[in-house]
Amino acid sequence: MTADISAKSADHPSVRIRKVGVLLINLGTPDGTDYQSMRRYLREFLMDRRVIEWSRWKWYPILFGIVLNTRPQKVGRAYEVIWNKERNESFLRTYTRNQSDLMAERLKDLPNVKVDWAMRYGQPSIASRIQALKDEGCDRILLFPLYPQYAAATTATVNDKAFEKLMAMRWQPALRTVPDYHDDPTYIEALANSVLRHLSTLDWQPDMLLASFHGIPMSYFQQGDPYYRQCQKTGRLLREKLGLLEDKFMITFQSRFGPEEWLQPYTDKTVEKLAQKGVKRIAVINPGFVSDCLETLEEIAEQAAHSFHHNGGEKFTHIPCLNDGEDGVNVLEKAVRRELMGWV
Ligand SMILES: C=CC1=C(C)c2cc3[nH]c(cc4nc(cc5[nH]c(cc1n2)c(C)c5CCC(=O)O)C(CCC(=O)O)=C4C)c(C)c3C=C
Numbered sequence: 001m002t003a004d005i006s007a008k009s010a011d012h013p014s015v016r017i018r019k020v021g022v023l024l025i026n027l028g029t030p031d032g033t034d035y036q037s038m039r040r041y042l043r044e045f046l047m048d049r050r051v052i053e054w055s056r057w058k059w060y061p062i063l064f065g066i067v068l069n070t071r072p073q074k075v076g077r078a079y080e081v082i083w084n085k086e087r088n089e090s091f092l093r094t095y096t097r098n099q100s101d102l103m104a105e106r107l108k109d110l111p112n113v114k115v116d117w118a119m120r121y122g123q124p125s126i127a128s129r130i131q132a133l134k135d136e137g138c139d140r141i142l143l144f145p146l147y148p149q150y151a152a153a154t155t156a157t158v159n160d161k162a163f164e165k166l167m168a169m170r171w172q173p174a175l176r177t178v179p180d181y182h183d184d185p186t187y188i189e190a191l192a193n194s195v196l197r198h199l200s201t202l203d204w205q206p207d208m209l210l211a212s213f214h215g216i217p218m219s220y221f222q223q224g225d226p227y228y229r230q231c232q233k234t235g236r237l238l239r240e241k242l243g244l245l246e247d248k249f250m251i252t253f254q255s256r257f258g259p260e261e262w263l264q265p266y267t268d269k270t271v272e273k274l275a276q277k278g279v280k281r282i283a284v285i286n287p288g289f290v291s292d293c294l295e296t297l298e299e300i301a302e303q304a305a306h307s308f309h310h311n312g313g314e315k316f317t318h319i320p321c322l323n324d325g326e327d328g329v330n331v332l333e334k335a336v337r338r339e340l341m342g343w344v
């Protein structure tokens with residue numbers, strides 16, 4: 001049998017100039033706050049084995065029987081409060097797209113580098129953007145899971161999804177992944193600056209600064225996930241950079257989900273207890289989130305603030321994430337330039 005070598009196969013595009021793709025990836029977000037959009041998003045999210053590690057036999061009846069029937073309404077209402085009405089999308093999407101546009105601007109000195117963005121859950125999908133970069137002529141792609149601290153539930157699942165796409169390609173691009181940057185001096189300095197800048201806009205100063213990270217189940221930590229220790233180190237470096245004593249600073253964990261024990265101390269319980277103990281003024285920063293999202297705007301800036309006041313606290317302030325600000329983009333740019341070495 002002779003192969004028809006003139007046949008044009010979809011897997012054999014002629015590569016024009018060798019380009020390099022940079023793909024910024026964040027967690028994801030629903031397309032809308034309605035029941036169907038919320039359900040689609042939560043379904044994809046909560047079916048991920050890196051997120052919920054329980055046996056499928058145990059988890060699916062709960063997921064499909066209870067969670068996906070009740071949570072979409074509840075979470076949809078919470079998203080409505082924090083929705084970016086101007087663009088009809090969540091701020092997580094707005095900020096991620098802006099970060100990508102700003103990164104493209106910053107990398108103008110590297111004309112063969114293409115910058116794009118994707119979401120682990122929802123749209124634009126990782127697979128579709130890898131394909132788009134490949135179609136544009138990128139035979140090398142730098143994958144950047146935007147999480148400062150590594151967790152299997154976030155970083156690893158992004159990488160898995162990208163390699164899953166490659167599994168279906170005959171002619172794969174070369175892939176590199178950006179590692180965590182939990183102790184990067186540029187990142188720590190950006191966080192410290194964001195605290196100082198924010199506090200300088202207030203006519204009061206906090207008695208306590210909480211650094212609240214998204215939690216993970218304790219069992220994931222016990223199985224070797226480095227996330228907890230990386231959060232502790234980020235927190236300590238931030239405290240040192242700010243010159244704060246240990247009694248003015250706490251590291252806490254938020255967004256518990258399900259009945260298991262999660263990393264402690266819990267943010268919600270801590271906020272309550274501080275207020276009850278007579279602490280009157282607190283500030284909360286979310287160093288683990290590159291962009292403000294439901295977990296920061298609703299869970300902290302709304303719910304935690306409410307609970308603090310309800311329990312006797314007087315002043316509460318939420319320090320915004322680095323988002324698409326100059327300092328934040330500096331952090332991302334530094335990581336990208338470092339990891340592109342040898343490719344450009
Ligand atoms: C067992 C469940 C979950 C684990 C483990 C988990 C880890 C984890 N998540 C983030 C970052 C984000 N999570 C967000 C929302 C969110 N997280 C879970 C569950 C787990 N997360 C759920 C079910 C949801 C959806 C909202 C809800 O139903 O409560 C978000 C916000 C997304 C948005 O659109 O605003 C982020 C960001 C990290 C960093 C992490 C582990 C380190």
Ligand SMILES: [Fe+2]
Nearest residue numbers: 214215255295
């Ligand atoms: Fe989460």
Ligand SMILES: [Fe+2]
Nearest residue numbers: 255294295299
């Ligand atoms: Fe939450």
